[in-house]
Amino acid sequence: MPQTDANNDKTNNISQDELVWHDQKVPHQSDAELERLLLEGISLTQETAQPPLRSFKDGDDDENNDVLSGGDIQGALGLFAEAAQDMATAGVELGLGRHFACADFCNQAAEKAAQSVSLLRFGRRSMYDHDLRALGALVGAPEEIQEEMAILTPFHPEAFYAGTPPEEADEVINAEQASSYIQSARRVLRWARAIVLNA
Secondary structure, three states: OEEEOOOOOOEEEOOHHHHHHHHOOOOOOOHHHHHHHHHOOOOOOOOEOOOOOOOOOOOOOHHHOOOOOOOOHHHHHHHHHHHHHHHHHHHHHHHOOOHHHHHHHHHHHHHHHHHHHHHHHHOOEOOOOOOHHHHHHHOOOOHHHHHHHHHHHHHOHHHHHHHOOHHHHHHHOOHHHHHHHHHHHHHHHHHHHHHHOOO
């Protein structure tokens, strides 16, 4: 593809591959740089499907499980970034006194973190019915992470609003409870981060 050099009006023949190469980042960036890029807001949509048959045993070391050949690292990183954004929003909602919204974003952050592990391990999101503990088991989360996820399960809006009118939602959850939900969600994110960012 001919290009003209503005300094001396000479035409250069540069291939498309050469142009793309100059725009790419160095392949070995630091983990801190990768995490910064993730937190700037990557958004991906992914279809939900059943994971391939694979079971995780209690003795599995989650951080060192092999990623199946169909794993989607780019999708996993993008979805983990969305989980991190939801975590930040949960903190904002807590500060504004919107306690249910805080709990809801904690629920979403935990779900996206677990689904990022599913994308990495299986190449697709795992099917589940808003039971975060069950999702954790599907993607091989250790028992203590499944327990943290179970704490956040009731805050899916569809389930929560079934028993609580929306106008009373923030009165049902106090600031101390909402703060504890943030801690649960952070533990889930730390577990997923160790897997996704070290893949």
